[in-house]
Amino acid sequence: MLWVDKHRPSSLTALSYHGSISQRLESLAQKPESLPHLFFYGPSGSGKRTRITALLGAIFGSSANRLKLDQRTFTTPTGRTVEIHMVTSPHHVELSPGDAGNNDRFVIQDVLKELAATKNIRSSVANMDKDSQQADAAAEIKVVVLNQVDRLSKQAQAALRRTMEKYAATCRLILCCDNPSKLIAPLRSRCLGIRVPAPSITEIVGVLNAVAQKENLTLSDAFAEKLAKESNRNLRKALLMLEAAKVQAGGNQLGADQILPSTDWELYISQLAQDITNEQSPSRLMAAREKLYELLVNCIPATTILKKLTGELISSLDDSLKLEVLEWAAFYEHRIAMGSKEIFHLEAFVAKFMAIYKKYLNDMFADDF
Amino acid sequence: MSSSQPQAPKRLSWPLSLDTTTSNESKPSSRKSSNTRVSFEDDSSSKDVMWVDRFTPRSSKELCVAPKKVKEIRNWIEDALKHRENKLMVLVGSPGIGKSTTVRVLANEMDLDVLSWNASYVPRSHATFQSNTVSVQQTSAIDSFRDFLQHSGTGFSSLQMSGEDHSASRRESIILLEELPNLHGLEAARRFREMMSHHMSRSQAPTVLIFSDVSEGKHRPDDLEKLIDPTVLYSSSASIRQIHPATKPQMKKVLDRICKQTKCKVSEGLLEELHFRSGGDIRYAVMNLQVHVPGSSPRSSSKTIIGNGRDVKLSTFHALGKLLYAKRKEENGKTILAFNPDNTLERSDLGIRNSLRFLEYHSVDFFTDIADLSCAFDLYSDAASLLDHPDWSRSDTSFMEPYAASVAGRTVAETNKNPAPRKFRQFSTPKIFDVLRKRRENQHLFHQLERKVAGMHLSMSNAIGQASSFNTDTLPYLRTIAPNDVNPHVDNLYSITGQxxxxxxxxxxxxxxxxxxxxxxxxxxxxxxxxxxxxxxxxxxxxxxxxxxxxxxxxxxxxxxxxxxxxxxxxxxxxxxxxxxxxxx
Structure with missing residues (x-):
């Protein structure tokens, strides 16, 4: 089991940072019958889902951890069937409706309807939990956790809006995604928004040290800080890096001079950035295109590629060009987000950068003489 | 293809004649005189007949196909009948150049029955006679085709099996497949392939398949492999022959003959123009001749051809070449494009979406200046975003297509100020299609892997959803942490970044x-x-x-x-x- 999963806190009290959020969730868990719909958002690797799981545990007790993986098949009105995997416990269902693609709204409606129609058998829960009175109240409601709601189509979000109110008596929704702006405003206003910010460097260092201690690892402070910085304050990434570094080091000592494990695709993109800064020509663009293809084949999202590439390009750029390049990067990222033909926009950006940079070099050359 | 259809009416009256579209049956008179001169039917009876049908070649000499080719086909059929090893011949060529006619004429000369299937074929077992009415059970076209193959595979026409004419039943037959059942859908195609393989393995009669799904005279091997299993298609028992469109002298000879028969005079120029317009399609040429010859058409003595001729469908590469090379010509002192960019993409057989990918993929090679190229890519990006605006994704998007095509069609012509020197370039399918396909496969693999990793630890429920964070964050480290789990599944970028x-x-x-x-x-x-x-x-x-x-x-x-x-x-x-x-x- 990966350390990320192994050392994940399972209760609200065990959470090591964002104390105020934990307190708030704690108080919400006290009165499950008045639990509002919740909307967790924040950058990836900040602990949104850890908090959701912990909250469910606090509300329903240990039975919320009796999970099983279900595969469900839905039939759309047009007769198409969609297969969705979901994780279920006696009290909640967790699914990622974006998996259903265009048919996501049927999936959401079906799941909510079905949940609302059935009720828990109270006794089975009551016997198990220490605090049976709270569990009684809790058993009245069911929770649907929707992951990656930013991938929901507009239609599905509109459908959700009505369904949320209709089944509010028995069903609570917990939505979770990175970027709240992809959720339509009516949905946001129906939920209690909980922003989970990325942990600070010191918080990450704290977690890293705690994990290192549990794993009998000697972790130097300098290296821990390096990891935290390199991870972009993404705790999941930091922990994975720690584990990878440990495997690479081969021992239980991680000194300050330990090489940072880097991701292959990031290395690859920085190579690509170097390539296109070194030479600007159609043939170089062909080479760059091959690299872009390689990245896409490896399922790196186009927006991620563009973002990382821009970052790499900007770092070595003259200040006078930064603004223009950034502007185009934003322009093309917007286009990628709007449509489905990402490669056009990626290549157009690379060509645009080459053109700008070459003009800059030529002008400089002309000035010198 | 089936320009030789004097037997067409016979076919339609089928259930009573039980699908014997044998050429002999329908043209008993021509059997005797098959090698001598042509015997045309009485003019009075054939006044209303299309010239294409009226002047169908009756002997191999009249065919508009190269004599060498005719001889080859004849040899093949003879061999096939003798040794029974040659089972299948595929005749490839554009429509209207006389592929089926050649086979029918040869069969006629060689005294063979031609068995062919059409969509209204119903096997005998399915038809029951009740007094005077014939009730026919519904069968799907592909079933009917299978029954046809089974019946005809014995080498005899079904009519003769019924025993009217025992001496004739010894006559050999040849199976001519011009019309095929609807093969849309994987299942149908698979069944068809199986049927053909089965048929090939047991059929007594040689089979000729007419394949005219060609673009600019050539077929795509894939298309043919969809019909017939490659192992059969490329085995020694099958052969593929290309028939070329009629050359000018060949076509002239035929048209002259017709003119002589009908006693009308046409100018040399008209004949030449007919050949040029038809692109070797003899059926088209004859039809046009009938329309334009004085006396036979209401519009008498027109010297020039009305209309624009055949619409030339441009093959993908042809269309792309036009756009990418962006040839210009001088006209009235101005340099203008030698083609109409809007037209060109419209005529190509790819849709605008695919054309755009092709154009974008191949453009790079035609530029020398990166600034020009950047402008071009900007325009392609514009065209691409015209094609998928999210708000219109559910409704009709086709109204944006002409705009996108217009932008894409002009891109190279407008932006390429410093074109690369002209040279031979290969146009291949853009790699992006491969990339997208592979990405889907990889996505699936990653997803399985993600599930496997999460399987031990459900509470985090990584098992659901396709978080891209798994690909970017977890997976690279997973390769280091648990290489045994990952490597067999996916190739990674380290193979390249490492060295x-x-x-x-x-x-x-x-x-x-x-x-x-x-x-x-x-x-x-x-x-x-x-x-x-x-x-x-x-x-x-x-x-x-x-x-x-x-x-x-x-x-x-x-x-x-x-x-x-x-x-x-x-x-x-x-x-x-x-x-x-x-x-x-």
């Missing part, structure tokens, strides 16, 4: 290999004349043909699809200049 020097070589090798493959395909498509090697193995050059790069000049000729007609007759003009595809400096 940058090696990687470039590696990539170049890869492109070289692709280039070689493409050359091989080109050779297979264009250069290998299925007839010259005579063995009927023309379709297997993947192994035999050297995959070396041919000098550009050689390709110029190879791509000209009329090349070997030109050799026979230097005066003939190919109807369509291949000027676009290949330009040598």
């Amino acid at each position: 940058p020097a090696l990687s470039r070589d590696h990539q170049r090798n890869e492109t070289d290999k692709i280039l070689e493959d493409q050359t091989a395909i080109l050779e297979m498509d264009d250069i290998v004349d299925y007839d010259t090697d005579g063995s009927g193995n023309g379709m297997k050059p993947q192994m035999d043909q050297p995959t070396s790069h041919l000098p550009p000049k050689a390709k110029v000729e190879s791509i000209d699809y009329k090349a070997d007609n030109c050799k026979n007759d230097p005066a003939s003009v190919s109807p369509c200049e291949p000027e676009i595809i290949v330009i040598d400096d």
Whole structure:
């Protein structure tokens, strides 16, 4: 089991940072019958889902951890069937409706309807939990956790809006995604928004040290800080890096001079950035295109590629060009987000950068003489 | 294709004649005189008949197909009947050049029955006679086709099986497949392939398949492989023969003959124009002749051809070549484009979406200046975003297509101020399709992997959803942490990033290999004349043909699809200049 999963806190009290959020969730868990719909958002690797799981545990007790993986098949009105995997416990269902693609709204409606129609058998829960009175109240409601709601189509979000109110008596929704702006405003206003910010460097260092201690690892402070910085304050990434570094080091000592494990695709993109800064020509663009293809084949999202590439390009750029390049990067990222033909926009950006940079070099050359 | 259909009415009256569309049955008079001169039916009775039907060739001499080719086909049929080893011949060629007619005429001369299937064929077992009415059970076309193959595979027509004419039942027959059942859908195609393989293994009668799904005279091997299993198609028992469009003298001969028969006079110019317009399609030429000849048409004595001639459908490469080379011409002192950009994409057989990918993929090679190229890519990006605006994704998006096509069509012509020197370039399918397909596969693999990793730890429920964070964050480290889990599933970028020097070589090798493959395909498509090697193995050059790069000049000729007609007759003009595809400096 990966350390990320192994050392994940399972209760609200065990959470090591964002104390105020934990307190708030704690108080919400006290009165499950008045639990509002919740909307967790924040950058990836900040602990949104850890908090959701912990909250469910606090509300329903240990039975919320009796999970099983279900595969469900839905039939759309047009007769198409969609297969969705979901994780279920006696009290909640967790699914990622974006998996259903265009048919996501049927999936959401079906799941909510079905949940609302059935009720828990109270006794089975009551016997198990220490605090049976709270569990009684809790058993009245069911929770649907929707992951990656930013991938929901507009239609599905509109459908959700009505369904949320209709089944509010028995069903609570917990939505979770990175970027709240992809959720339509009516949905946001129906939920209690909980922003989970990325942990600070010191918080990450704290977690890293705690994990290192549990794993009998000697972790130097300098290296821990390096990891935290390199991870972009993404705790999941930091922990994975720690584990990878440990495997690479081969021992239980991680000194300050330990090489940072880097991701292959990031290395690859920085190579690509170097390539296109070194030479600007159609043939170089062909080479760059091959690299872009390689990245896409490896399922790196186009927006991620563009973002990382821009970052790499900007770092070595003259200040006078930064603004223009950034502007185009934003322009093309917007286009990628709007449509489905990402490669056009990626290549157009690379060509645009080459053109700008070459003009800059030529002008400089002309000035010198 | 089926220009020879004097038996068409016979076919329609089928259930009573039980599908014997044997050429002899329908033309008893011509059997005796098959090798002598043509016997045309009485003019009075055939006044209303289309000339195409009226002047269908009755002997192999009248055929508008190269005599060499006719002889080959005749030899093949003879061999097939003698040894029963040759089972299948595929005749490939554009429509209307006389493929089916050749087979029918030859069968007639060789005293063979021609068995052919059409959609209204119903096997005898399904038809029951009740007094005077015939009730026919509904069967799907593909079932009916299977029954046809089963019946005809015995080598005798079903009518003769019923025992009217015992002496004739010994006559051999040949199966002619011109019309095929609807093969849309994988299941139907698979069944059809099985049927054909089965048929080939047991059929007594040689089978001729007419395949006219060609673009600019050539077929795509894939299309044919969809119909017939490659193992059968490229085995020794099958052979593929290409029929070329009629050359000018051939067509002139036929048209002259018709003119003589009908006692009308046409100018030389009209004949030439007919040939040019028809592009070797003899059926089209004859039809047009009938319309334009004085007396036979209401509009008498028109000297020139009305209308625009056949709509030329541009093949993908042709259309792309036009746009990418962006030839200009002088007119009234101004330099203008030698083509209409809007028209060109419209006529190409790819949709605008695919064309755009093709254009974008191949554009780079035509530019020398990165600033120009950047402008071009901007325009492509514009066109791409015109094509998928999210708000319109559910409704009709096609109204944006003309705009996108217009933008894309003009891109190179507008932006390429410093074009690369003209040279031969290979157009291949953009790699992006491969990339997208592979990405889907990988996504699936990653997803499985994610599930496997999460399987031990459900509470985090990584098992659901396809978080891209798994690909970008978790997976790279997972390779280090648990290499045994990951490596067998997916190749990773480390193979390239790890050794940058090696990687470039590696990539170049890869492109070289692709280039070689493409050359091989080109050779297979264009250069290998299925007839010259005579063995009927023309379709297997993947192994035999050297995959070396041919000098550009050689390709110029190879791509000209009329090349070997030109050799026979230097005066003939190919109807369509291949000027676009290949330009040598």
